Amino acid sequence: MNLFKSPTIVTAALAFGLAAGGLNADDRLVHDGEFIVDGKIFGLPEARVYTEDYSGPPVVGGYLTAVPNLAELDYEGNRTHEVRMDVIAQQIEVAPGKFYNAWTFGGSVPGPTLHVREGDRVVFTMKNRSDEPVVITEPVAGGSPFFAQVQANPIQNNQPAVSPMPHSMDFHSGTVAANDKWQTIPPGATIQFNWVANYPGVYMYHCGTPSVLMHTAQGQYGAVVVSPKEGFPTEADREYVLVQSEFYLTEDEYSGGYRYDHAAAMARDPSQVTFNGHVNALHDAPLRANAGERVRLYVLNAGPSGTSSFHVIGAIFDRVWYEGNVENEWRGMQTVLLGASNGAVMDFIVPEQGSYKIVDHEFADAERGAAGTLVAGPRQ
Amino acid sequence: MRTLLIILTLVLPPAVAAEDAGIVLIGGGDWELPIVREDTGAPGRVEDFLLDVRQVSNADFLDFVRAKPEWRRDRAPGIFRDARYLSHWPQADALGVGNAAPNRPVTHVSWYAARAYCREMGGRLPTMTEWEYASEKQRDTLSVAPEDYAHELFSWYANPGAGALRPVAEGPAPGLGIHDLHGLVLEWVEDFQLVLGRGDDIDLLTGSCGDTARFLPEFDEAHYATFLRFQSRSNYQPDTTTSTLGFRCAYDPE
Structure with missing residues (x-):
């Protein structure tokens, strides 16, 4: 029997550590039965x-x-x-x-x-x-x-x-x-x-x-x-969250408006693909930055069933941390492929004043709404 | 009152008595549920049963509550109903307007309360199989295309019109002579929880992602829409009440 698989004994050992002068005492454990493996808390x-x-x-x-x-x-x-x-x-x-x-x-x-x-x-x-x-x-x-x-x-x-x-x-x-x-x-x-x-x-x-x-x-x-606990290795000037998702809607012949179209959802044939829930979300209220600034995007592809080939027209991602973990660093990425429920943190440096389109480079999705704008002002 | 009508019904040919008495005979037959259940592998057989022509209304339920005051919302024990039991009525023993009007389907009733009502009427809640059987026979009789059935159901789930329910049993009774099997409010059934096998374990269908395909013999819209009804019903607790959940009663033929 591996004694250290027993939550009771782990907790007791931690309590002892606390009594013995606080060495590695972990007050992060709140409830009976919680335990730590590799610094992570389980057994909630x-x-x-x-x-x-x-x-x-x-x-x-x-x-x-x-x-x-x-x-x-x-x-x-x-x-x-x-x-x-x-x-x-x-x-x-x-x-x-x-x-x-x-x-x-x-x-x-x-x-x-x-x-x-x-x-x-x-x-x-x-x-x-x-x-x-x-x-x-x-x-x-x-x-x-x-x-x-x-x-x-x-x-x-x-x-x-x-x-x-x-x-x-x-x-x-x-x-x-x-x-x-x-x-x-x-x-x-x-x-x-x-x-x-x-x-x-x-x-x-x-x-x-x-x-x-x-x-x-x-x-x-x-x-x-x-x-991440220690932050990212770069300092961002702007931070934005983008969630891409598909909608499968058809006219509702019974209640007016639109309703869920199950046949379209099963066929992965969305009526709209959006950033942040509306085809105009990032056009009516574009993201803002200035030339020379480092913009950090937290991007999630929520699906439910499609992928996103995430791209900013006119920029290259200086750093990409896939799934948002600093251990997973990529450099100089033109496009980041996100499956359904994948996420990433992406930094890019705004090259100059102007307008930068943000798209799903799977153009069938972009043309159903997966597009937005970042408007960049002059260098400050 | 309803008990008396049932007795009358049973001595008359059902076809004659149906609309007057408010109860219709559903002839049984061999039949498979449209959802694959792991707890019943054997071929299905539905016996003859009697079913209320219309959903129980607020007026019906008020009569019951007056006869059985232990089911008033201010007296029914908390374990038998959630906090919203009959909360749409202006008072514990009085009806009102809109969804609380006498002719609207009673909603905000728990499974316990629905069962007690049917028992008082000399009946019981229909089983899941009976209810689904009646639903399918009704659609067959009316020649409802599977896609139309599915589309109406998807529409209803997202927009059930809960703020302004229609009266029960408007117009002539369609198909088998049953009103409002779909499109007004959902209905309690006796065995509303699906059982889900999980190795040696079993689970009332509180399942997660991926617990759909194993229940569906076909992946078309109609089966999916039907599954949605099974699924949502299965996740209720017996004390659950909602603004879109009512019931009707069934009876065993003598």
Whole structure:
């Protein structure tokens, strides 16, 4: 028997270390049964499913933002984040006049971007509020910065909707038993669980409830950015988050507007492919930078089924950290290929004043909307 | 009241009694569920059963709650219903307007409450097999194309019109003489949870990605839409209530 596989003994050994003068004492272990392998925390407590009388902001936490914004990590070392993202239905627009009832985390597609640091712990709470209309376009007391950012740039024209369905949350940034933490909860229920950001990266989160193709195509995904503990080797002047995804919509002959087109989703024939959830998201509100600045993009291809050949016209990626891990460094990349749910951090230096198109270089996708603009001002 | 009607129905030929009594006889037959379930490998056989022609309305359920006040929302034990049980009614024993009007389908009812109602009426909830059998026979009778069925269902799931439900049983009863099997609100069935095998383990279908293909004999839209109904039903808890989930009762022939 390998004694050190026993969580009890590991915990006891750590406690002893603490008593003996704090050598390697690890106060990162919070619950009975947690253990450390290679500096990473595993063995997290079981998820708790319960009912709560909660009707507050559907997104809570200071480090949750609306794309393309990324929250600044204004703290040293590691901390625990209390994060809430409720499931709500929302009518959203993804192209001019093309709106449908989306299933969302927090009310937008993609959902809020969570930013944490490698080693941070997240205590995540999610209530399935798909059976109540929730407004996200009016000032929200106690909500996260996400709301003010959505309200400043309401390109999806988010309107409350009701579409009761069971849902779940799967954070690719977490390392857990999915049948526990990512379990499906019915409308009205709440789930709470811990995960620890063991690895840096740009990660997808999504609903994993079957049929997962429909749940994700309906809009249930977003990004988690886990910044490396020691940071990146370069200093960025601008940071933006881009989430690419496909929509499979067809005219709804029964309710008006548009609806999910399962045949198209199975055939991988999207009606729209977007950056940040609208074909005009990065045209109406282009990214901004100045000549000579280093721009850092945190890019996630959420799929659900397509790849992205991510490219900036007129620039070369000076550094690419595939999956957002500093160990995976590439230099001088023209295009970065991202499969469904791959992410990367990409730096480029803005060559001169002008307009830089951001595209999926798979042009069938670019011409369905996977295109945007970075507008560069003169050298400062 | 409904108990009396059932007795009358049973002594009359079903075809005559159906629309008046509000109950229709569904003739059984050999039949396979459209979803491949791992817990029932044997060929399916559906016996004759009787089914309510229409969904239970708010008025029906108010009568029940008055007769059985232990099922009032302010008295029903918390383990038998979630916090939103009958929350759309203005009072614990009074109806209102809109979705709380007497002729709208009762919603925000738990599986426990639905079962208690049917028992009180001398019946029971239909089994999953019975309900799906009736649904398929209804579509066959009406010659609904599989794609049209799927498209309407996908539309309904994303936009069920929960804010303004229609009255139950509007117009003449179509097909087999059953109203609102699709398009108004979902319905509880007795055995609503799918069982999923996982090696030696079993799981009520709380599954994750990849738990779809093994349930589908065909990957066309109609099977996928049907699976969505099975899946969403399977993830309810017996105390769950929603604004788009009601029920009707079934009865065993004498």
